[in-house]
Amino acid sequence: MNSASGAAVVVGVDGSGSSLAAPSLAALRLAATEAAGRHRPLRVVHAFIWPLLRSPVRPATEGAAGGGLRRQAEGLVAAAVDEAGATAPGLRVTGEIVDGEATAVLLAQAPTATMIVLGDRGLGGVGALVVGSVAVQVAASADCPVLVARGAHRADGPVVVGVDGSALSRRAVEFAVRTAALRGAGVIALHAYRHPASTGPGDMQPLVYDESELRADEDRTVAESIAGLAERYPEVPITRESVRGRAARVLTEASRRAQLTVVGGGRRNELTGLLLGSVSQSLLHHSDCPVAVIPDAVG
Structure with a gap:
């Protein structure tokens, strides 16, 4: 875990257009609360692999291949940043789109992160992936703590x-x-x-x-x-x-x-x-x- 005072909590998000997937939304809210409690900034990361996404692209209106999908990704990250700010007002939040496969992108964040937060499903864009495979792979290999948002989110309890x-x-x-x-x-x-x-x-x-x-x-x-x-x-x-x-x-x-x-x-x-x-x-x-x-x- 990076204990430097500026080390961020990193949260991985995915979704469709500007709509966050439910597991990503749960992870985002958890990450925002965790970052605020630890007095750390929050970095929202979206892994972008446009050829693997099942979404139509119309060359006449979208420009370069994948251009429309990248704009959707930008909208998704912007929505995530706004949601994190609403969850923890005053929290310093940044968003980033990184080209690459989700597991590799998130593991590359680990050396400069105090923690990585993920939903228990998604973050792949590929239907054939085993459910939860990204969370399992990141938890297995990251050199910082990995927090997976699943189950009930309780404000009390030990x-x-x-x-x-x-x-x-x-x-x-x-x-x-x-x-x-x-x-x-x-x-x-x-x-x-x-x-x-x-x-x-x-x-x-x-x-x-x-x-x-x-x-x-x-x-x-x-x-x-x-x-x-x-x-x-x-x-x-x-x-x-x-x-x-x-x-x-x-x-x-x-x-x-x-x-x-x-x-x-x-x-x-x-x-x-x-x-x-x-x-x-x-x-x-x-x-x-x-x-x-x-x-x-x-x-």
Whole structure:
């Protein structure tokens, strides 16, 4: 994440003519609110690939091939800038049209962005793309946090963050607590575990164990992940929860009472590079509130 004071929140938008697609509109409003709360400018970005758009062009009135579509894109970005200004009056908003495929365009914004905000669908202009593929690809590869607008947008409720004891989940917790401080919300640090009792196919088989010792071990995982944050952010109430079950299911259920769910996202693989974890992918498709995916690069 770019922490420079001038680093912008970037939001990707698409639509038809000057009308924003519903997922883009939701993302735009969320991005404007987030930028205002963080005292950052907002940059609206539209990826423009006119040959892939299914829209008629009449040479006699449109001029050069794609000229009419570019004017539509300009109208779309102007409408988005106006909408962002209406959502967060006083916010500094700029708009930009960038030639290229949506994922590549948005990833190129990441090094100078404090955050990228996307809708959970769209941003492709190509009907054959898998639903949500741009959001998944950007969340998997961006080196700044990616906030995906999906589910219910609640003004209240806690910020829920997934904890597994890793360095990446520690960074997710730090992001969650900072965000909760800006929103005046509390944090639920949620740790899901499946051992030693079997709760479904693929789980470990039952063993002889002391339930109180097991719970104490799991609670320590959560405590270590939030260590020091209560002192740094005394205004943020932090609740620790350890729940037996699969992480994706536990976090999805918790998202129904949350205003934001935060998870670590990227993991390195020597053969395939950066991949998005299964828990993060599941939440991007099933969370009942917006999801923030925190990459390895965020400190």
